[in-house]
Amino acid sequence: MISSLRGMNDILSEDYERFTYFISTATKIAQRYGFHFIQTPLLEETALFKRSVGESSDIVGKEMYQFIDKGENDVCLRPEGTAGVVRAFIQKKLDRAGGIHRFFYHGAMFRYERPQKGRLRQFHQFGVESFGVDSVYEDAAMIMMVSDILNELGIGYRLQLNSLGCNDCMPPYREELVAFVRKCEDGICEDCVRRVDTNPIRVLDCKNGSCQELYISAPKLINSLCSDCGNDFNTLKKILEDNAIAYEINTNLVRGLDYYSKTAFEFVSDNIGSQSAIAGGGRYDRLVEFLDGRPTPAVGFAMGIERLMELIVMPQTKRDGYYIGAMDDKAVDLAVKIAHMKRKTDRAVVDYKAKNLKNHLKAADKINARFCCVIGEDELTNGTIWVKDLEGKREEIIKIGEF
Ligand code: HAM
Numbered sequence: 001m002i003s004s005l006r007g008m009n010d011i012l013s014e015d016y017e018r019f020t021y022f023i024s025t026a027t028k029i030a031q032r033y034g035f036h037f038i039q040t041p042l043l044e045e046t047a048l049f050k051r052s053v054g055e056s057s058d059i060v061g062k063e064m065y066q067f068i069d070k071g072e073n074d075v076c077l078r079p080e081g082t083a084g085v086v087r088a089f090i091q092k093k094l095d096r097a098g099g100i101h102r103f104f105y106h107g108a109m110f111r112y113e114r115p116q117k118g119r120l121r122q123f124h125q126f127g128v129e130s131f132g133v134d135s136v137y138e139d140a141a142m143i144m145m146v147s148d149i150l151n152e153l154g155i156g157y158r159l160q161l162n163s164l165g166c167n168d169c170m171p172p173y174r175e176e177l178v179a180f181v182r183k184c185e186d187g188i189c190e191d192c193v194r195r196v197d198t199n200p201i202r203v204l205d206c207k208n209g210s211c212q213e214l215y216i217s218a219p220k221l222i223n224s225l226c227s228d229c230g231n232d233f234n235t236l237k238k239i240l241e242d243n244a245i246a247y248e249i250n251t252n253l254v255r256g257l258d259y260y261s262k263t264a265f266e267f268v269s270d271n272i273g274s275q276s277a278i279a280g281g282g283r284y285d286r287l288v289e290f291l292d293g294r295p296t297p298a299v300g301f302a303m304g305i306e307r308l309m310e311l312i313v314m315p316q317t318k319r320d321g322y323y324i325g326a327m328d329d330k331a332v333d334l335a336v337k338i339a340h341m342k343r344k345t346d347r348a349v350v351d352y353k354a355k356n357l358k359n360h361l362k363a364a365d366k367i368n369a370r371f372c373c374v375i376g377e378d379e380l381t382n383g384t385i386w387v388k389d390l391e392g393k394r395e396e397i398i399k400i401g402e403f
Contacts (some may be wrong), residue, residue: 007121009122021312022308022309025179029169036104038104046064048084053083055322064110064111070385078109080257082302085127086287105126116274118273126304133297142265144269153313157271158270160247161248165228177201181215202256215252272310278308278312281300285298321371323363323364325355327360332354334375350388360372372388384399
């Protein structure tokens with residue numbers, strides 16, 4: 001038997017209901033914030049992710065589904081959504097048009113990670129990207145939007161916040177951090193030794209316990225932010241407080257993608273095991289220019305749909321539509337005809353096998369139909385149909401012409 005690839009799941013039936021319920025809720029809320037749908041291809045040039053997510057990141061360094069296509073192009077399946085949206089934004093010359101452009105998207109992302117609970121190789125994200133707003137109020141709006149979505153879905157969370165500074169305050173901090181890590185180089189893991197040279201900030205979110213202990217006394221960027229970044233961070237905290245959104249400061253929150261500056265945030269859940277990040281994002285004011293567009297401030301986030309599906313409190317689904325069955329083979333054609341008519345406006349499911357009333361009632365209940373409609377020999381002779389309302393429990397016999 002051929003099975004699906006490791007870390008790649010099928011989504012069907014009840015899971016699909018959760019999936020679409022999530023998408024429709026998040027879409028509705030993103031639209032309330034003035035965002036518009038964008039769809040970008042699953043496959044992009046590898047260079048796009050190397051330049052945006054960063055060569056030294058785990059995503060680009062270890063996790064890309066990368067290959068040479070039949071036209072000798074170096075391509076890869078997208079590991080995340082931001083880079084493609086930025087590429088589309090520049091390609092459509094929206095950077096030159098100026099103004100504010102707000103997008104949301106959802107779809108499959110691919111990362112060749114070690115699969116475990118909550119960590120897949122093909123997973124789905126819902127994300128938003130906002131271009132052209134150089135105000136920390138937009139950063140706050142991103143956080144409020146995630147919070148609105150999670151609240152609407154009945155999902156509890158903890159919000160972690162950090163600032164990654166800008167081109168003025170990050171470089172001197174990086175030097176300070178490198179000097180600190182070099183002093184404790186004997187006690188740190190191999191990955192951190194490599195990171196000191198390639199991407200020193202990433203040592204801060206190393207998962208190794210003994211590294212973490214050493215880094216407790218590491219210098220903290222939020223203590224050396226420039227006045228612009230410091231003011232923005234304070235304003236952001238105040239907006240969140242004014243809007244009753246609780247947060248924790250996590251000075252080790254550096255995010256796994258290289259394009260961020262200033263605001264960085266993550267929403268975590270304590271109810272889904274070790275892969276606890278359910279959403280993450282931040283500001284990335286340098287990325288548009290870095291990908292050859294006009295300098296444009298930008299901020300966004302993405303949510304991991306599979307992780308959220310574990311947590312969603314689904315609303316009670318109401319019975320709907322018609323189940324139509326026959327008690328005699330001769331009545332099947334009529335059942336099909338009635339269903340065809342009903343489907344102009346409603347859900348109608350036909351059972352093509354004649355069976356007794358009890359079994360029809362069971363089958364109607366199983367598909368959560370509102371009405372169980374059955375045609376027996378008597379009904380066929382009289383041009384009627386037997387209908388039971390499975391909600392109100394009322395039964396009646398209705399003339400087919402009036403049904
Ligand atoms: P990210 O933190 O890499 O950010 O991913 C966002 C979310 O996707 C995570 O919080 C997690 O819920 C989910 N996720 C990530 N990897 C996996 C996986 N292997 N299996 C299941 N779920 C996963 C980004 O991707 C950025 N593009 C977010 C962003 C948008 N920043 C600015 N704009």
